Amino acid sequence: MARKTGLTRLALAAAVAGGLLTGCVSEGDPSLTYQTDYSNHRPLRVVGYPSTGSLETVQKAVWRLADGDADGLAALAVDDTDADATARNWVEAFGAAAKGDVAADFYDEGSVRQVVVLYFAKTGQTKAIEARRGGEDDAWGLTLAEPDPAEATEKPTWAPPKPGGSGSRTSGSPSGS
Template identity: 80%
Template structure:
């Protein structure tokens, strides 16, 4: 076998291997998540999130920080009031989401999880709900606050500082 033939075969083998590996590459969602992660402040986490609730809440905080109401509304499990709610959340919390945010995850998170967001920059506190949607079994947010007053209402039960995770139904 001549050196040229060997080089040609090696080149073809490398091209074939590269083609196979391309088929195994991470999906675009993974790349988008990694890019988002590197472009935003890390979310501080308290409590015990599930993988799905954590990713959903992290994306929500990123969309708030970006001021992207449409992308935030796309995280909704039910889009009935999602766009109006997302606009309210961006208006109320978008600036504060650019700073340090702590997410306090309450209750067990296999299909639904209450999360309290603490915005250090503004001192605001926001209760949200991450859950699995009924249509596609994917994690998303309950976005059902089409009026600014309800979107900005501080939860009456949540502690003033993060770190007191636990079930709201067990006396906390």
């Protein structure tokens, strides 16, 4: 009986310690948040040559769309003038589609900014977005400047109809750089 009680106490102590450590580590730890998001969502199919910053930003944007999280999407904005309205528009237009397979075609070289075309397999929709460095800390974020719902859902006429057509090429991309 004493051995059983000792094992029970040991198991209880381990559970309490594990809970305390988990609470301490996960609180505000961006790497754990990213890992949790990654494991809870479908993988993003990537075409082209994203930078680490542009890839992470676009991945987070797709996750926020899939989660219907307009506030989280707006928080990724580099310039927040129209971020809230744009994020709401994007979530309404692409949120359901982002729960399915999504491919991201990255254009240009990506040291400072990248134009990215998202292809939503579930609905056949496409969306051109811009990931870039900016803000006070020069961190990667999104340009969210489409407060008009019609503009937010406009299909990019310059993009290939399917992912992989011309990703990460300077010629043919809208930036022309």
